[in-house]
Amino acid sequence: xxxxxxxxxxxxxVFVGFEVVSKVSxxxxxxLMSGANAIHGIILVGAVIVAGxxxxxxxxxxxxxxxxxxxxxxxxxxxVTDRMLEMFKGRRPAAGDPKGGAR
Amino acid sequence: MNVLSGSWTEVxxxxxAVCFILALKGxxxxxxxxxGNLIGAGGAVVALLVTFLAFDxxxxxxxxxxxxxxxxxxxxxxxxxxxxxxxxxxxxxxxVGGGAAAVVAILELAAIGAGGDATSDRGNLAAVAxxxxxxxxxxxxxxxxxxxxxxxxxxxxxxxxGAAPLLVGGLVFSVGIAVWLFAVGQLWLGLLLLVLGLAxxxxxxxxxxxxxxPIVISLLNAxxxxxxxxxxxxxxNTLLLVAGTLVGASGTILTREMAAAMGRSVGGVMFGAxxxxxxxxxxxxxxxxxxxxxxxxxxxxLGYARKVIVVPGYGLAVAQAQHTxxxxxxxxxxxxxxxxxxxxxVAGRMPGHMNVLLAEANVPYEALKEMDEINPEFKTADVVxxxxxxDVVNPAAxxxxxxxxxxxxxxxxxxxxxVIFLKRSMRPGFAGIENELLYDPKTSLLFxxxxxxxxxxLGAVKAL
Numbered sequence: 001x002x003x004x005x006x007x008x009x010x011x012x013x014v015f016v017g018f019e020v021v022s023k024v025s026x027x028x029x030x031x032l033m034s035g036a037n038a039i040h041g042i043i044l045v046g047a048v049i050v051a052g053x054x055x056x057x058x059x060x061x062x063x064x065x066x067x068x069x070x071x072x073x074x075x076x077x078x079x080v081t082d083r084m085l086e087m088f089k090g091r092r093p094a095a096g097d098p099k100g101g102a103r
Numbered sequence: 104m105n106v107l108s109g110s111w112t113e114v115x116x117x118x119x120a121v122c123f124i125l126a127l128k129g130x131x132x133x134x135x136x137x138x139g140n141l142i143g144a145g146g147a148v149v150a151l152l153v154t155f156l157a158f159d160x161x162x163x164x165x166x167x168x169x170x171x172x173x174x175x176x177x178x179x180x181x182x183x184x185x186x187x188x189x190x191x192x193x194x195x196x197x198x199v200g201g202g203a204a205a206v207v208a209i210l211e212l213a214a215i216g217a218g219g220d221a222t223s224d225r226g227n228l229a230a231v232a233x234x235x236x237x238x239x240x241x242x243x244x245x246x247x248x249x250x251x252x253x254x255x256x257x258x259x260x261x262x263x264x265g266a267a268p269l270l271v272g273g274l275v276f277s278v279g280i281a282v283w284l285f286a287v288g289q290l291w292l293g294l295l296l297l298v299l300g301l302a303x304x305x306x307x308x309x310x311x312x313x314x315x316x317p318i319v320i321s322l323l324n325a326x327x328x329x330x331x332x333x334x335x336x337x338x339x340n341t342l343l344l345v346a347g348t349l350v351g352a353s354g355t356i357l358t359r360e361m362a363a364a365m366g367r368s369v370g371g372v373m374f375g376a377x378x379x380x381x382x383x384x385x386x387x388x389x390x391x392x393x394x395x396x397x398x399x400x401x402x403x404x405l406g407y408a409r410k411v412i413v414v415p416g417y418g419l420a421v422a423q424a425q426h427t428x429x430x431x432x433x434x435x436x437x438x439x440x441x442x443x444x445x446x447x448x449v450a451g452r453m454p455g456h457m458n459v460l461l462a463e464a465n466v467p468y469e470a471l472k473e474m475d476e477i478n479p480e481f482k483t484a485d486v487v488x489x490x491x492x493x494d495v496v497n498p499a500a501x502x503x504x505x506x507x508x509x510x511x512x513x514x515x516x517x518x519x520x521x522v523i524f525l526k527r528s529m530r531p532g533f534a535g536i537e538n539e540l541l542y543d544p545k546t547s548l549l550f551x552x553x554x555x556x557x558x559x560x561l562g563a564v565k566a567l
Binding site for chain 2: 003006009010013014015016017018020021022023024025026027028029030031032033034035036037038039040041042043044045046047048049050051052053054055059060062063064065066067068069070071072073074075076077078079080081082083084085086087
């Protein structure tokens, strides 16, 4: 893909990113930050590619190191966000949901 | 394995990118947040599977092993971490992501160099330079925020003499090296840039005060997003480009919103201490008289009130007193006393942090009231119990234009009949400024660890 096409995607994604999170209640700032943090852990894809294309032992070792770091970011990020959000569950009891109202 | 065609790869990457957009959208609303996060995780799984199927990769067993190792490190940490320590864990996760991006870019630089004329693709080299510099800043900066939040080092701003020129010099030098790297594409310049980025990251975060660290985490999070986007340029990978850009853009908005909720500007947070002032407040302890009381006095005040409002702060969280405060509230309610919690948007260490902590202690959601909702109620409250909070109730935010927190909306606790502060000491809060309210005649202070004090008060209330 040409550099210009990538640039176009970049610019459009900036606007989507701005649009998608505007006006968030401050209660959700922390989980939202944590969730966004998990999403950039997708650099794991990049780490896997460079590790898989490594030409020598050193490159492989460094690539695997990056893979471990990126996995920590991605997996840890989603797990900790889920744990945070789990705390909120049932605290906005939906009508007719006795389990939700019990807390 | 190379079983997926290029077009299918792009289509499936697009699916993953849409998942990430839906994830961010979902995380913006309370009802959809958890599902949003799961959609994001699903997108990540799709993207990873596609990557293994689409590229002709060697060393797949070793790569899988690395992923297992990474998961084995991350999952227990994410599951077991105390909710009070969650901000620093997020900071750490963010840092390793930035570090991974920087390392990926260095490897790609090595590959470009080995492939012949490194300078044939200028756009690529610019993206490599950006990824290495910003990724390493994000890594070391996040490590310093981790150390501050974990209290491995002081939470106060650290300003070494000559810090400002050193930082500016470091930044200018780094950008110069980045431009040189862009021009010649040599690997050693990339490595030098990596080291410089690490140093700059430390220098940028050291002068930031403890209360402002959440804003810095959010900013570094946005930085890492942009780093990943630049990594997408380097690898010509549209998914990395879109996902990174989404996080960079949404993270920037989030950082500004957080700063606004705290009455700060992002520039003031980052460079305030260097300009002399702003975050660096006084640590002087005034010797004016205060009314210090015993747990029994507090129990009597509470036990004969009709309406009590609890204002929890980070001190409650660090003392792990959220369960004790819930017990105390239940005792009071059993006596027919109305109890509500006034939650400042930035109570705790991050916006929304206190809601998470109290939810963990099973405090009913209906009792948690946000600032706008609770402020008119203070007038009708007999007693306000401020537990480990300080800056969020400091009237200086309204009355003292020179105070670093000036302009921050506060909880109007001084409208109540009586105010009780549970504090460890007279030390000022994170913002490092004195709280006039402590010297107010209607204010009583109970000194000690929040959990300890609350346990004693609870015992005394039970004995009433």
